[in-house]
Amino acid sequence: MPELRKxxxxxxxxxxxxxxxxxxxDFGAEPERKRTGFCPFCPGNENKTPPEVLAYRTGGxxxxxxxxxxxxxxxxxxxxxxxxxxxxxxxxxxxKMNGIGAHEVVIETxxxxxxxxSMSERRVEDVLWxxxxxxxxxxxxxxxxxxxxxxxxxxxxGASLEHPHSQLIATPIIPKRVHEExxxxxxxxxxxxxxxxxxxxxxxxxxxVRLISENEDFVALAPFAARFPFETxxxxxxxxxxxxxxQKHEYVxxxxxxxxxxxxxxxxxxxxxxxxxxxxxxxxETDGRHYHWHIEVLPKLTRVAGFExxxxxxxxxxxxxxxxxxxxDAKV
Amino acid sequence: MPELRKxxxxxxxxxxxxxxxxxxxDFGAEPERKRTGFCPFCPGNENKTPPEVLAYRTGGxxxxxxxxxxxxxxxxxxxxxxxxxxxxxxxxxxxKMNGIGAHEVVIETxxxxxxxxSMSERRVEDVLWxxxxxxxxxxxxxxxxxxxxxxxxxxxxGASLEHPHSQLIATPIIPKRVHEExxxxxxxxxxxxxxxxxxxxxxxxxxxVRLISENEDFVALAPFAARFPFETxxxxxxxxxxxxxxQKHEYVxxxxxxxxxxxxxxxxxxxxxxxxxxxxxxxxETDGRHYHWHIEVLPKLTRVAGFExxxxxxxxxxxxxxxxxxxxDAKV
Numbered sequence: 001m002p003e004l005r006k007x008x009x010x011x012x013x014x015x016x017x018x019x020x021x022x023x024x025x026d027f028g029a030e031p032e033r034k035r036t037g038f039c040p041f042c043p044g045n046e047n048k049t050p051p052e053v054l055a056y057r058t059g060g061x062x063x064x065x066x067x068x069x070x071x072x073x074x075x076x077x078x079x080x081x082x083x084x085x086x087x088x089x090x091x092x093x094x095x096k097m098n099g100i101g102a103h104e105v106v107i108e109t110x111x112x113x114x115x116x117x118s119m120s121e122r123r124v125e126d127v128l129w130x131x132x133x134x135x136x137x138x139x140x141x142x143x144x145x146x147x148x149x150x151x152x153x154x155x156x157x158g159a160s161l162e163h164p165h166s167q168l169i170a171t172p173i174i175p176k177r178v179h180e181e182x183x184x185x186x187x188x189x190x191x192x193x194x195x196x197x198x199x200x201x202x203x204x205x206x207x208x209v210r211l212i213s214e215n216e217d218f219v220a221l222a223p224f225a226a227r228f229p230f231e232t233x234x235x236x237x238x239x240x241x242x243x244x245x246x247q248k249h250e251y252v253x254x255x256x257x258x259x260x261x262x263x264x265x266x267x268x269x270x271x272x273x274x275x276x277x278x279x280x281x282x283x284x285e286t287d288g289r290h291y292h293w294h295i296e297v298l299p300k301l302t303r304v305a306g307f308e309x310x311x312x313x314x315x316x317x318x319x320x321x322x323x324x325x326x327x328x329d330a331k332v
Numbered sequence: 333m334p335e336l337r338k339x340x341x342x343x344x345x346x347x348x349x350x351x352x353x354x355x356x357x358d359f360g361a362e363p364e365r366k367r368t369g370f371c372p373f374c375p376g377n378e379n380k381t382p383p384e385v386l387a388y389r390t391g392g393x394x395x396x397x398x399x400x401x402x403x404x405x406x407x408x409x410x411x412x413x414x415x416x417x418x419x420x421x422x423x424x425x426x427x428k429m430n431g432i433g434a435h436e437v438v439i440e441t442x443x444x445x446x447x448x449x450s451m452s453e454r455r456v457e458d459v460l461w462x463x464x465x466x467x468x469x470x471x472x473x474x475x476x477x478x479x480x481x482x483x484x485x486x487x488x489x490g491a492s493l494e495h496p497h498s499q500l501i502a503t504p505i506i507p508k509r510v511h512e513e514x515x516x517x518x519x520x521x522x523x524x525x526x527x528x529x530x531x532x533x534x535x536x537x538x539x540x541v542r543l544i545s546e547n548e549d550f551v552a553l554a555p556f557a558a559r560f561p562f563e564t565x566x567x568x569x570x571x572x573x574x575x576x577x578x579q580k581h582e583y584v585x586x587x588x589x590x591x592x593x594x595x596x597x598x599x600x601x602x603x604x605x606x607x608x609x610x611x612x613x614x615x616x617e618t619d620g621r622h623y624h625w626h627i628e629v630l631p632k633l634t635r636v637a638g639f640e641x642x643x644x645x646x647x648x649x650x651x652x653x654x655x656x657x658x659x660x661d662a663k664v
Contacts, residue, residue, distance in 0.1 A: 003651075007557035009516040009528050014557045015647045022561055022649040024600050024658055027633040079639070079647045092535045093528075094556045148645075150638030158637025169639055177644025184341040196341055196425075203424045224426045225339040225346045229354060268356050277642030298641055301359040305490025306482030307411070307501055309630055310609030312509025313480075315347045315411045317354040319335075326356055 001081055002099030004173065012176045015079050015099055040076075041163035043110045049073040053104060054133055056126055069123060070130045071107040072168075078103035079169060086143065086172050102138055102147075102170040106130050112163050115153070115271075117262035119164075125255035127166065131278070132251070134168055135244040139283050144170040146178060146282050149243075154273025157300045166276075174282050181279065185290040195239050197292030200224075210324045213260060217253035220261045222320035222327070229302060229318035230269060232327070234258060234295040241281040241288040258295065264330040265299060273300040333413055334431030336505065344508045347411050347431055372408075373495035375442045381405040385436060386465055388458055401455060402462045403439040404500075410435035411501060418475065418504050434470055434479075434502035438462050444495050447485070447603075449594035451496075457587035459498065463610070464583070466500055467576040471615050476502040478510060478614050481575075486605025489632045498608075506614050513611065517622040527571050529624030532556075542656045545592060549585035552593045554652035554659070561634060561650035562601060564593060564659065566627040573613040573620040590627065596662040597631060605632040 003016045040048040043066040052064055054072040061067030074082070080101025088097040108127045109119055116124055131149050138147055151166040152158040174182075188196035204210055204221045212220040212232060220234045234257055236250060246254070265274065275298045281291045308314055335348045372380040375398040384396055386404040393399030406414070412433025420429040440459045441451055448456055463481050470479055483498040484490040506514075520528035536542055536553045544552040544564060552566045566589055568582060578586070597606065607630045613623045640646055 005557040007555070008520065008532065010512050011516060012557065012559075013645060014559055015645065016558075016651050017647070017649045018651055021651045021654045023654070024562075024602075026649075027561070027601070027604075091556075092539070093531050094535075146643075148639060148642050150642050152637045156635065158635040167639070169643075171643070171645065175643035175645040177642065180342050180644070184343060188340065199425050200340065203426075207424070223339070224423075225337040225344065226348075227344075227346055229359070230356075269359070270356075272359075275638035275641050277638050279642065296642070303488065303490040304636065305484045306607035306609050307480060307499070309607050310480050310482050310509065310611065310628070311478075311501075311503070311507035312512070313345060313347065313503065313507040315349070317349045317358075319348050319350055319353045322353045322355070 001084060002079065004097045004099050006095040008093055008095075010176070013173050017079075039112055039161065039163050041105075041107045041161060041165060042112050043068075046071075049105075050076060053137075054130060056130065066110075068107075069110060070126045072130055072134055073105050073107070075103040075105050075167065080171065097172070100143060100172055102141075102144065102168070104134060104168045106134070106166040106168060108164040108166060114164055115262070115266070116151075116164065117259060117266050119259070121252075121255045121259055124259045125251055128251045128255055128258075131166070131168065132244045132246075135280075138168075138170045139244070141170070143172055144283060145285065146171045146174050147280065148175070148178075149278040149280070151276040152273075153276070154271075154300070157273035157275050159273075174285070178279070178282065182282070182286070182291055185292070186287070189290045195290065195292050197235055197294065198239050201235055201237060209321045212264065212324050212327045213257060215253050215257055217250045218257045220257055222324040224320060226316050226320040226323070227314035228298050229316055230265065230272075230299045230323045230327070231316075231320070232261060232265070232297045232323075234261060234297070235292065236294070239292055241286055241291045241293060243278050243280045243293045260332055261297065261327075263332045264327045265297065267330045267332060268326050269299055269301065274298060275300065333416060334411065336429045336431050338427040340425055340427075342508070345505050349411075371444055371493065371495050373437075373439045373493060373497060374444050375400075378403075381437075382408060385469075386462060388462065398442075401442060402458045404462055404466055405437055405439070407435040407437050407499065412503065429504070432475060432504055434473075434476065434500070436466060436500045438466070438498040438500065440496040440498060446496055447594070447598070448483075448496065449591060449598045451591070453584075453587045453591055456591045457583055460583045460587055460590075463498070463500065464576045464578075467612075470500075470502045471576070473502070475504055476615060477617065478503045478506050479612065480507070480510075481610040481612070483608040484605075485608070486603075486632070489605035489607050491605075506617070510611070510614065514614070514618070514623055517624070518619070521622045527622065527624050529567055529626065530571050533567055533569060541653045544596065544656050544659045545589060547585050547589055549582045550589045552589055554656040556652065558648055558652040558655070559646035560630050561648055562597065562604075562631045562655045562659070563648075563652070564597070564629045564655075566590060566593060566629070567624065568626070571624055573618055573623045573625060575610050575612045575625045592664055593629065593659070595664045596659045597629065599662045599664060600658050601631055601633065606630060607632065
């Protein structure tokens, strides 16, 4: 069972893998796929993953067989374990608990060589529906307080398998970064009686200099205080705390703007590695007025170094206005 | 002039390079030294750096000539600019200010091929004295509120030059990560009426499982809630908020334990890239009872990916108890 431990200074929780802990010689080893050429996510290899928890099969077909176009399976090497209770306890001055949670993989397409940018809008939309369906299902489990949906694209962004996939981790605590955003949004709301994200959208659409693209339901922009070069956010125009509560037409619009944004990034930056995260409200403990779900895309172009680790202060070598212009002007 | 911008949600400041902003084609280009083989930090090339602000020359010699064994120069491409005033202002809902600050490079040795681990203790001690002397000098400038001393070792840790060096950045605001640590330490103090770091040292010395080494003035340990595999901290036994106020005998002890810890890391992990940061109190606004300066060393063995960026929640594949044992048992 992995262990959750809390740093007594910053109250940041970490997940410590207590079983099969990595030894010094395990770092820097080649990932398995490079050695074997085998892909467990390709059709025909369904029995190489744990049994699926969800799949969309337009033409029908049996579970764990082929014919799917989106397939969700538990992670074979989960960061958190689904069975058990939290069992919070002390260890002298420290706090810890069992590493319970869910860790699932959303296999976005049967095609090994595709990307979210090259897939059809309809297929990208189905990936969004899969995120929604899994969030709604896991939300029923009262042990979980937060679900993070994220995607690592490319080895430098942390992807250990090439086949297009996203991940979903349900945690028994509210992560620090999420808590910070919630608190910040709440503070702004308490002062202004307006949602900070709604205000951002209003100013950005008005100024236009950091806007990348927009459609009827969403805007894509480079944030004013971007930490990384070409960092981009996608925000729904309508205030909504929960991704999973979006309207059907919003998933259609979101698939369009997401696919298009990733295509712009792929073009301008020559298919860079990136991380994509859905910033969502906690499952239950939230006041819907403060928070506004959105997506953040972080291309991995620079290295996070000592200054950033020591200060939490980022140095961004590309002004977001320049990044927005490059992305906006890309022919897609 | 670089610009400091504040994220309206999380209140995190970032440094935006507004001049010579990096374009898409600038990322992934080979660093200059690889192309030219030239090192501006080697003796004989003193005129290739801005004029020195400090140097130790045991045998004497003129400024900006050879004969030095530690040399501090302004960074030729500073993240923040030394001249000017903050000039805080709004931009609609956003906040920004001029990117003023200091950015200096501490060239740790004239020998291009050495490392802090291979240098003599006496030479490592001189590097610490240089940190102290520069902090004390920059502290006089009332525009600055924090100074971060850090080191990037190896290209994957963000070092753009190979020649052993550290950096020092003075900022006109207190960075978010520092603020978080200070607030956390304060909260603990208010509840317990004891310093959280003093308590950590007490429990770790007592339990021993995460202890790596110790001497009369310092302990080196793997923290209970380590974010990264083989993350290690060096803490002074005596409570002190300021690195620059340490006693002479403490710099001697610190040079010993630091050099030895880096040697252990080099041995166990085969000279890994790493970041080293001095976590220090803000220059003035601090209540000395809460905070306890220390050093953090983060070997770069894993990639920070979507889950970490989206949640601030780290997955550490090596229990700190295992990491401590490997490092403790290393023959140095």
